[in-house]
Amino acid sequence: MEKIISRHFDQENSHRLESYLKDSGYEGARKALTEMTPEQVVEEVKKSNLRGLGGAGFATGTKWSFIKQTYKPKYLVINGDEGEPGTFKDKYILEQDPHAFIEGVIITCYAFGSHKAYVYIRGEYLKSIERLQAAIDEAYKNKFLGKEIMGTPFHLDVVVHQGAGAYICGEETALLESLEGKKGFPRLKPPFPAVSGLFGCPTVINNVETVTCVAPIILKGSDWFSKLGSTKNGGNRLFCVSGHVNKPGVYELPNGTTLRSIIYEHAGGIRGGRTLKAVIPGGISAPILTPDQIDVKMDFDSLKAIGSMAGSGGIIVMDDTTCMVWAAMIASRFYAHESCGQCSPCREGSGWVYRNIKRIYHGEGQTHDLTHLPGIINNIGGNTICAFGDAVTMSIGSYVSKFRSEFEIHIKEKKCELCMKKQGIVESYAKINH
Amino acid sequence: MEVIIFTEDFLLELYKIASRYEDRKAALLPVLHYVQEKEGMISLEAEKDIGEFLDIPVVHVHDVVSFYHLFHQTKKGKCHFSVCQTTSCALLGGEDIIEHLQKRLNIKPGETTPDGKFSLTLVECLGACEIAPMMQCNKEYKGLLNKKKIDELIDQNR
Numbered sequence: 001m002e003k004i005i006s007r008h009f010d011q012e013n014s015h016r017l018e019s020y021l022k023d024s025g026y027e028g029a030r031k032a033l034t035e036m037t038p039e040q041v042v043e044e045v046k047k048s049n050l051r052g053l054g055g056a057g058f059a060t061g062t063k064w065s066f067i068k069q070t071y072k073p074k075y076l077v078i079n080g081d082e083g084e085p086g087t088f089k090d091k092y093i094l095e096q097d098p099h100a101f102i103e104g105v106i107i108t109c110y111a112f113g114s115h116k117a118y119v120y121i122r123g124e125y126l127k128s129i130e131r132l133q134a135a136i137d138e139a140y141k142n143k144f145l146g147k148e149i150m151g152t153p154f155h156l157d158v159v160v161h162q163g164a165g166a167y168i169c170g171e172e173t174a175l176l177e178s179l180e181g182k183k184g185f186p187r188l189k190p191p192f193p194a195v196s197g198l199f200g201c202p203t204v205i206n207n208v209e210t211v212t213c214v215a216p217i218i219l220k221g222s223d224w225f226s227k228l229g230s231t232k233n234g235g236n237r238l239f240c241v242s243g244h245v246n247k248p249g250v251y252e253l254p255n256g257t258t259l260r261s262i263i264y265e266h267a268g269g270i271r272g273g274r275t276l277k278a279v280i281p282g283g284i285s286a287p288i289l290t291p292d293q294i295d296v297k298m299d300f301d302s303l304k305a306i307g308s309m310a311g312s313g314g315i316i317v318m319d320d321t322t323c324m325v326w327a328a329m330i331a332s333r334f335y336a337h338e339s340c341g342q343c344s345p346c347r348e349g350s351g352w353v354y355r356n357i358k359r360i361y362h363g364e365g366q367t368h369d370l371t372h373l374p375g376i377i378n379n380i381g382g383n384t385i386c387a388f389g390d391a392v393t394m395s396i397g398s399y400v401s402k403f404r405s406e407f408e409i410h411i412k413e414k415k416c417e418l419c420m421k422k423q424g425i426v427e428s429y430a431k432i433n434h
Numbered sequence: 435m436e437v438i439i440f441t442e443d444f445l446l447e448l449y450k451i452a453s454r455y456e457d458r459k460a461a462l463l464p465v466l467h468y469v470q471e472k473e474g475m476i477s478l479e480a481e482k483d484i485g486e487f488l489d490i491p492v493v494h495v496h497d498v499v500s501f502y503h504l505f506h507q508t509k510k511g512k513c514h515f516s517v518c519q520t521t522s523c524a525l526l527g528g529e530d531i532i533e534h535l536q537k538r539l540n541i542k543p544g545e546t547t548p549d550g551k552f553s554l555t556l557v558e559c560l561g562a563c564e565i566a567p568m569m570q571c572n573k574e575y576k577g578l579l580n581k582k583k584i585d586e587l588i589d590q591n592r
Contacts, residue, residue: 082561084559085521085559085563086563087559087561087563088561090561091562123504124561125561126573127575159455161464162463162464163463163504164463164466164467164504165502165503165504165557166501167559179460180459181490183497183501184502199456240563240564241564242563243525243566248564250564280521284520316521316522316525316563318525327521330520330521330524333519334520334558334559
């Protein structure tokens, strides 16, 4: 299978310009800047069926075409605030092939007439920041960035912005707020960023992986790219597999590969030959799937059709030793910890859900805890400014609805067989509380 | 503590950072990162100076400092363990790693050892699930952790 995004990952010094130039590096940008008009670039990307790989899956070319000509500056903001649990693909791109990413940034900016790009990278990815900054410096020195790029009149500046550890800043409008030096509170939409984004100017926000796909599309054509994936979802994507598998890691595969094949063929199957119990297909916010659902094709539309989502491509696999009440507790703790606190339903609800599940897990739950749980969960989503609230509802809701019997056992028996090995913890908790 | 923000070199660096942004206020996060890197924390005095430098009310600076997990207002130990407690790490024994660290260091999450050598923080997913269970040790990611590796790390930094 032909690799696009990860084609250089195994090469020595793949992060250096010298190495990148050996494999037609920056030729895509040269082609766009010298042979194509911006409109042609947008058209080509539209035809390729490239969709946003950060999680929402919005058609990339269409997003660019929302930018209208104004007297205001236009910005490209790259979302590299990879915080969705189970996702670690952007880190690989930025560390292993930063020039492929920068080339994508050049073409993207050219396509909608931007001369300034900000790359927001999560604060903990220090190596990614270092590698990208070094690559940007190399690109400036060699006329791939700055003034008169590759001898054309096009000019572009790229600034790397380090985040500071807030999951919510992965939400695009929270990211803009953060970039402007504020708390990461998501904004109400409309106005959409295409109209009023960074510093009140028209802004396109794209994910690192999405932009990295752009140069190959320009170089090899949209037909080639769209044929790689499934209908309406062209190309490959990086799937991040973690949890109870034999070979966790990043796998580049065409959109539409089945989840079964990713788990059993590519990631080497379940550790110790155990059986699969549950799998999260697209980052922790994607509703959890049961083993009878893993023949699903991994693309945005197919996963949506079975009530989950392709999200960020982070696949978390759980085998039959996993207590699902415990897994729900870990996930709800994450949401309680990361809710930004702007909207009451999310701020209060996420903590409430966590405390409720925690009680049930530790054998302190009453029947009414479980009766109330779906009501609390369902009153968060749809009542908040951003999609974080929806994520709590969809994700935690799926644990409760699909594994309800385990919650019931935990309330009745105060523990479950799977938690027996954690019994020590349960007992000590009981001692503290009584 | 002594604030060094107004020394000439320091200011020069801050100006350099601020010049990358169309709006000076947008430089707040990188300036905070820089100050924390140099001083080991963001003190209340530093907040005032930063506010003055970027023309931002100090209450707003404090708001931002307290919002983001990576900024801290007390000094951390020389060796700062930020251990992931989210799903992928937890599935592969993250809880045992956290328990072992607490026992070995004799501190609870959020605390620093009295000798100022170690700090322990529990964090959410750090985006390195392929090497779970993992943690960040100062600037570096340490993955595929087990008790032995942790003992070695502690012994190296004693």
